[in-house]
Amino acid sequence: MPKVRVSQDVELTYESFGEGEPLLLIMGIGAQMVVWDEEFCRMLAARGFRVIRFDNRDVGESTRLDALGTPNVLEVLRRRFTGRKVRAPYTLDDMADDTVGLMNALGIDRAHLVGLSLGGMIAQCTALRHPERVRSLAIMMSGPGELWASLPTFAALRALTTRPPKGREGAIEHFVQAWSTVGFAQHGTPRDRLRKLGALQYDRGISPRGFARQFAAILAAPSRTRALAQLRVPTLVIHGANDPLIPPLAGRLTAARIPDARLMVIEGLAHDLGPTAWGYTIDALTENAQRRLAPAPRQLGFVRALLQPAFKI
16 A cells, blocks of 8 residues: 655555545554445545545554654553653644645645544644644544543453454454454444454554554643634534443533534444444535535534534434
8 A cells, every 4th residue: 555754754554545525534543544444435435535544653554653662551541540741752743743744745735534533633633733724524432632521431441451462363352352342332343344354454563562652642632622612614523322432421522612513422333433333424424524614603602512412323
């Protein structure tokens, strides 16, 4: 797959589908671009987009930044939960600049951004740092960086932070078990597909050290809650009603802060966008990309916005 340099130290591997307005798919922590299923990408491209999926830094076939060191995940957690400063080898803003660097390398002036989990955080930072480059914003299974609104279940946190065993079969089984823990619900990915996906990711190259650096970047990031009120871009927030890793409250808080953002809560969805959820997710993404804001976007009071009804599926 093609690779482009997005900064002095980072090259990103990417893949494109279709033609039309550019739409970038930004994946979550430790997950490679292939987690955006090829069939999902082609379905989205059929709506008239040039769909681009890519490996973030420290993931898959993109640049590994091992020279920056490897944070201790448990120490990072302890510092975050005790209110102490977390030091990270790089920041979410750096990853947002990678996204814009990819756009620059591909000659893209403005794009629709769709981010899942960590990808949703990167998409927020991109829109805040480079608002002129964003046509629309979709934030899936993510949050604005408020610890009180983002506490995972213990099982989900353990699944996320347990280091995979060495060896191909052990790593694949670990991926299946971890993904099933955070994503198992009505609209989760079937286990046979998870196994194939785990094998594909292993063969492309997994990086536990890269995961640790991305994890530190998440926990070192300041809250974006106040800053999000500055955004003036069509925004869709999608969250699973059964998400054990990033609770629905985090998605609701994100939508409450962004003027005129729309919130869609999917019943039977956890922290995984399985095939049975693709159809109406793609419908919602397409509608949001075509939406235009009024000259003065609707701005509810914070409490009213937080409590407003979500569009549920």
